[in-house]
Amino acid sequence: MSLEKLKPWFPWFTLLVLIVLVGLVNPAFFNPAGMVSLVADIVPLFIMALGMTFAIYIGGIDLSMQQVANLVTVMATVYLAQFGIFVAVICVAAGFGIGALSGWITTRQFVPSFVATLAMGFIALSGARFLSGERALSMNTAAREASFGWMFGNTAGVPHELVIAGVLLALAWFLQTRTTFGRALKAVGSGELAAVASGLKVDRIKILAFALSGTFAAIAGLMFSVKLSGGDANLANGFLILAIVAVLVGGTPLTGGVGGVMNTLVGTLIVVVIRSAMVYLEVDATMQQMIFGIILIAAIAMTIDRSKMRIVK
């Protein structure tokens, strides 16, 4: 086996090594119940990372996801009593719309996606602040139980969050590997000029990719808000960097075209293991962000395809 062939498996090895290391230091880590709850805990993060995968897969990035999720926590909390379960539709539509708008700004106004989505993120943040009146809101407990009670709980020992995550992963994976849209995403990510010269509607594909990342951000926000039974313009803060780290550590480089949603699954698990290790080793909470910042830089430096990048600004 050549190194080239081993490369796609690299994230899996990393995950395995990390688990073994953490397990050696802290044997309690292998407790199945603890593991399940650990994983179930990060489902909203995983969903956000799934969405981020689409943006990064085409060679862009979506920095608005955290703020979209914030906005959605507020929207869900405010409108739950009024619309019941249909608040989900409103939330998802908002995420789709914001993402599509970012995509439109990127492709039609030629604003690089990191700026376009950063700006859209601030717009979403303003929306969240306005809607919440800058207060932390709580959900109506009865309405929450009636509409979204099914999201949490266990069936035969499997937390429902995990089922939701599994379904979304399967959907995203199907989209990526089995549909014309997924194929087009890959073509745009690995060879946009060739995609243009093959007559693909590249702009539309990119806009849809950002709309998808927005949609996933909204779903993540909705779950988070139901889980914490409330909404706040700062609720999802700290998710963005973890989502980006998860995607990149999983093996989808910033240049796009390779990797995909399965890699993001691995990447998210790596993030979880690192985080739980830090908790066990009593790393100060303020240090954790710094460590993920360092991991992010290292992951980009290691995965980037330098032959594709001539100029970096």
Place this chain on the structure above:
Amino acid sequence: MENIFLGFEKQFVRWGVIDWKAMAEAAKRQLAKVKLDIDPAMVTSKLSFAQRQLVELAKVLTLEERIDGDLVILLDEPTSVLAREEVELLFQLMRELTSRASFIFVSHRMDEVLELSDRVYVMKDGEVVDVVAHDEAQIDAIQHKMVGRDVDKEYYREQKQKPYDPSRILVRLDRVSAAGKYSGMSFDLHAGEVLCLVGTEGSGREAILRTIFGLERPTAGSVEVKGQPYGRANAQEAVARGVGYVPRERKVEGIVNGMNVYENMTLSQMGNYATAGVLRIGQEKALAEEWVERLSIKTPDVYKDCGGLSGGNQQKVVLAKWRSGGSDIILLDHPTRGLDIGAKEDVYDMVRELSDAGAGIVLVADTLEEAIGLSHTILVMKDGEFQKRFDGSPGDKPSLYDLVHHMI
């Protein structure tokens, strides 16, 4: 002025601050050398192309003062955007400077070369084929040298060339222009015809291909494909009407590096292999296997990343993409660039097969021999304008010299 002194601002720096006035003064002196009377503070993007060229020249001429001793100045097609008088001015400056500077001058305009140079190196296919002194240089002789050897008729499958069907027009260009690229191009492409655009680099040939494929919007004139004019032309519409494009940058625009053989082959026609957006991957693979067999594409299997195939096999994948999708107007931009001889011959065979099958082909060839050998019709272009049309039925082909004569 910032352009002229870019990287050499030090001479104007006092206490770490640039003395803009002094720089403007100096810039004015440099601009006066090229007889350009503009405000040194003007941003160059507001200047005309010719003026920009003169600014570049003024920048080069700062060498005069900055460096003692002999200079070597390289000029790559410096006259292509200049008007007659400006060219004269440039030449005059060059002659004045020859006392202390040597020039290497690259041009496609023969008259300029002869007027200016002491020695002419004639190059062809990356090799120097002749060196002539100024006094012995003759346009005819040099052009013959550039052309080189006689053509082997077999090589270009000339015996397989069949007349095209003049009653079926596939593409019609009517006085089409694209600003800065080419102007006033009109021609018809017929079923079964191989039409070749010939000219030097930058004569606008590639831009015409991109116009037909909808990637370059014309600024004037109309493009009709199969009797229907393009509305807001785009590549999707072109593909839908059966236009296929084999770009020059094979690795960047031709194939998607990182996608495998069948993914590349169906990229332009995914709709044919999908139900409600869900791909029928089994059918894609079957198609790819069929074409790998038909064009004898050398690949271990259809899962192989196209970026890892050899140039010739990549080109075959690109051609298979369009042919399997039923495209009958094929635009070939340097289809044999960088291929070895065997792979080139495969491409020639494919061109013949395609034209037999009634497809219309617009070709921008890698060499003139190729252009003559393959085409029914040759249109010679120079500096974005149509020069002359040649008919090339087998046995009655124009000579290389005929073409070169109109190209430069």
